[in-house]
Every structure is written in structure tokens, then in C-alpha cells.
Amino acid sequence: MKESFxxxxxxxxxxxxxxxxxSARDEFKGEASILLDANENAFGSPYSKNFNRYPDPLQHRVKEKLYKIKGVPAENMFLGNGSDEAIDILYRAFCEPGKDNVILVPPTYGMYEVSANINNVAYRKVNLTMDYQLDLDNIAGAIDPYTKLIFICSPNNPTGNSIRRQDIETILVxxxxIVVVDEAYINFAKQPSFSKNLAEFPNLVVLQTLSKAWGLAALRLGMAFASREIIDIFNKIKPPYNINQATQDIVLEALDNVDMVNEWIKEIVAERDKLTVSLERLPQVARVTPSDANFILVKLEEPRRLYNFLVDKGIIVRDRSKVxxxxxxxxxxxxxxGENKVLLQAIHTFYNTTA
Incomplete structure (x- = not known):
């Protein structure tokens, strides 16, 4: 443990x-036949399933199932309306507006900066190195007594690579x-999750999501793993019923299908490797960054024109050419x-047409 933290x-x-x-559901726990404490509509809902009762504010059943999959106890787990809610709470808990600052390591996930702006918190950018790894010396130089958070996305978005574990540990020590390690894409990586190291690093917060490998992006369920003391702070700040009952019900059912998700992950990784090899064969492709995520970053000729060409074909990718x-x-x-095949055919068509 870090005694100085x-x-x-x-x-x-x-x-x-x-x-x-x-809330009413905080003050009463247990089973009851008549609930007259929360001013709900006792007659039900105008729908095939009743949603007239407020949901469990701490999502105990969902956390119990996640524990069996993630190995993180419920007391070390916060569930949010996407990872974005956890990011926002971190700013509100630890950063005094107009006084404190955070460190970002671009290119990285854009919501860290957006949330800083919303909360009127200064951010200091320390770019990744040319091989998309942490610049430890410049990060150390950017820290001052008002630096409260450092955000590290690993595997990183938009580059796809994992950040060296020993470098993250150096910052943690x-x-x-607070060091925030965003592991939205960890299911596609070979490296282990930092969620196994919570006891070792009391200043660690790990973010994960059900939006990527689990295919539940529309439900907006994000996770934060941290010490019990930090999780207590999250629960103190969050809205009373931040995860609705419909989301909890669907997630509970989806979490029974671990084997299906694992098969999807294997296929996505295999398709990622095949697509990488196919693109690297094109003379117009300068580099495909090695990826531990469910996407690849490709440096190629005429990226903006290719992007527009793909849009015209109904294929939407992300233009990062100005980042x-x-x-x-x-x-x-x-x-x-099938989608990857159509994408490759379109890219071939574009370069053959413009050659």
C-alpha cells in the first residue's frame, strides 16, 4: 500500500x-407486499411489463453477477450511465473548479477533455510518444500540487495499442x-486488467464498459472499479436511481451468455488480424498500428477523400486524419x-479508380 496516499x-x-x-429504496431494504413509501403508481405501467417501481439504487443483483465474471467484489464496484458518468463524478469529487487540474495523454478518448470543460477544470496535455506510449518524464514535469487526476486509456482509443503496464505502475506508485485506467477495450487485449490490483494501488480507478465486447452499447452501462472508500464517494454523488430497471433486467439476462461473448471476441480478434494483413498489402497504406482493441488505426493515402468515398457507399468509419x-x-x-469484405472491396475500388 502507498502510505503517502x-x-x-x-x-x-x-x-x-x-x-x-x-431515497425510499435506500431507507427500506427487504421484501414487502404493499409499497406506499415512494409515491409510485400502484396500478402498474401502460406496458406489457411493469416499471412502476423505482429500481435498486445500488444494483445489487447486477453487481453480484458481474462479480462472478469480473472477480471484483460489489463493494469495489460502481455502475454508471456509461463510463461517462464515472468520468464526470471523478471531476466533481476531486477537482475544485477553477483551481485544480488533470493530465491527459493525447491522442486519447475525447470525453476526458469535454468533462474537464464542463466542470471548469484545467487540463494539461502530455502527448504520447511517437510509438503511442506514455512520456513519463514530461508527465512528471506537468504534475503540480493541484493535479488531481491522470487519465490513461489502455488499450488506447484511437490508436488501439496497450500502454506498457510498467509505465502505468510507475505513475501509480x-x-x-487518482490514476484512472480506462479499459473499455480490455476484452480484446492479451494483457490482464488492472482491476486485479485494487488492493495494491489505493489511488487506482479502473473503468470498463458493456458497450464493446458485450454488445450492449444502447443500454449505457459503465463500470468503475476502485477501493471501497472511492466507491463510497461515487455512490454518495451519483443520482439516486442512475441505472433504470429496464437496463438492469436486460443486463442480468445478457450476463448469462458469457460463452457467446467469448466466441464473439475470438472472431473479432481473428477478423482484426485478417483485416490488418489485407490492408498492409496495399501500397497506399503506410502503417496499420498494432491493435489490442476491436478497431485498427490505419495511415494511408488521401484519407479524407477515401472517407468521403466510403460514406457515399454507405460505409461509415472514423476520420482521425487531423488528430x-x-x-x-x-x-x-x-x-x-461480410462487412469487412465489403470495406476492403470499397478501399480497393477507391485506390484503383484514383490511381
Whole structure:
């Protein structure tokens, strides 16, 4: 354990004093035949299934199932409306607007910066190196007494590569603030999750999601794993019923299908490797960044014209060609075998037409 780390010293004073809203479902736990405590409509819902009762505010059944899959106890788990809710809560808990700052390591997930702007928190950008790894010396130089959070996306979006584990551990050991490791794409990577190291690093917060490998993007369920003390802070700040009952019900059913998801992951990784090899054969492709995610970053000729050509064909990819360190690149999500075949044919057609 890091003896010098103090969670209390990082926490905003108003959050320390905050008395969270106590909902009807917080005050009563157990089974009852008549519920007249929450001003709900006792007659039901105008739908085939009743949603007239407020959901479990702490999603106990979902967390119990996730524990069996993730190996993280419920007390170390926060469920949010996407990972974006967890990101926003981190700013509100630890960053005093107009005073504190965070460190971002672009190119990276854009919501870290957006959330900083929403919360009026300064951010300091320390670009990744040319091989998309952490610049430890410049990160150390950017830290000051008001630096509260460092965001690290691994596998990284939009580059797809994993960040060296030993470099993340170096920051965890030496930084006195919160280190947020965003593992949205961890299911597609060979490296183990940092969620297994919560006891070792009290300043660690790990973000994951059901939007990628689990195919539940429309449900907006994100996860944060951290010490019990940090999770208690999340639960203190979050809205009373942040995960609706429909989402909880569907997720509970979906989590029974681990084998299906594992098969999808294998196929996505195989398709990723096949698509990489096919693209690397094209003379117009300068580089395909090795990926541990369900997408690849491809540097190629005429990226903007190719992007528009694909749009005209009804194929939507992500143009990253103007992003620093991703100049000339498109980000391609791995689709089904049929979709990937159509994508490749379209790329071949474009370059043969413009040759």
C-alpha cells in the first residue's frame, strides 16, 4: 500500500460535507407486499411489463453477477450511465473548479477533455510518444500540487495499442492523486486488467464498459472499479436511481451468455488480424498500428477523400486524419466478416479508380 496516499486530502471540501439524498429504496431494504413509501403508481405501467417501481439504487443483483465474471467484489464496484458518468463524478469529487487540474495523454478518448470543460477544470496535455506510449518524464514535469487526476486509456482509443503496464505502475506508485485506467477495450487485449490490483494501488480507478465486447452499447452501462472508500464517494454523488430497471433486467439476462461473448471476441480478434494483413498489402497504406482493441488505426493515402468515398457507399468509419499524432489516419471498427469484405472491396475500388 502507498502510505503517502491520502484520499481525504484529495477530496473536495463540499463533497466531504455532502449529505447524499436518501431515497425510499435506500431507507427500506427487504421484501414487502404493499409499497406506499415512494409515491409510485400502484396500478402498474401502460406496458406489457411493469416499471412502476423505482429500481435498486445500488444494483445489487447486477453487481453480484458481474462479480462472478469480473472477480471484483460489489463493494469495489460502481455502475454508471456509461463510463461517462464515472468520468464526470471523478471531476466533481476531486477537482475544485477553477483551481485544480488533470493530465491527459493525447491522442486519447475525447470525453476526458469535454468533462474537464464542463466542470471548469484545467487540463494539461502530455502527448504520447511517437510509438503511442506514455512520456513519463514530461508527465512528471506537468504534475503540480493541484493535479488531481491522470487519465490513461489502455488499450488506447484511437490508436488501439496497450500502454506498457510498467509505465502505468510507475505513475501509480509516484503520483499522489487518482490514476484512472480506462479499459473499455480490455476484452480484446492479451494483457490482464488492472482491476486485479485494487488492493495494491489505493489511488487506482479502473473503468470498463458493456458497450464493446458485450454488445450492449444502447443500454449505457459503465463500470468503475476502485477501493471501497472511492466507491463510497461515487455512490454518495451519483443520482439516486442512475441505472433504470429496464437496463438492469436486460443486463442480468445478457450476463448469462458469457460463452457467446467469448466466441464473439475470438472472431473479432481473428477478423482484426485478417483485416490488418489485407490492408498492409496495399501500397497506399503506410502503417496499420498494432491493435489490442476491436478497431485498427490505419495511415494511408488521401484519407479524407477515401472517407468521403466510403460514406457515399454507405460505409461509415472514423476520420482521425487531423488528430495530432494520427495525421493521415482513419479508424476502422472491426465488423462482421461480410462487412469487412465489403470495406476492403470499397478501399480497393477507391485506390484503383484514383490511381
Amino acid at each position: 491520502s484520499l481525504d486530502a484529495l477530496l473536495r471540501d463540499n463533497i466531504k460535507k455532502l449529505v447524499p439524498y436518501s 509516484n503520483f499522489q492523486g 495530432e499524432l494520427c495525421e493521415g489516419c482513419l479508424r476502422l471498427t472491426i465488423g462482421t466478416p
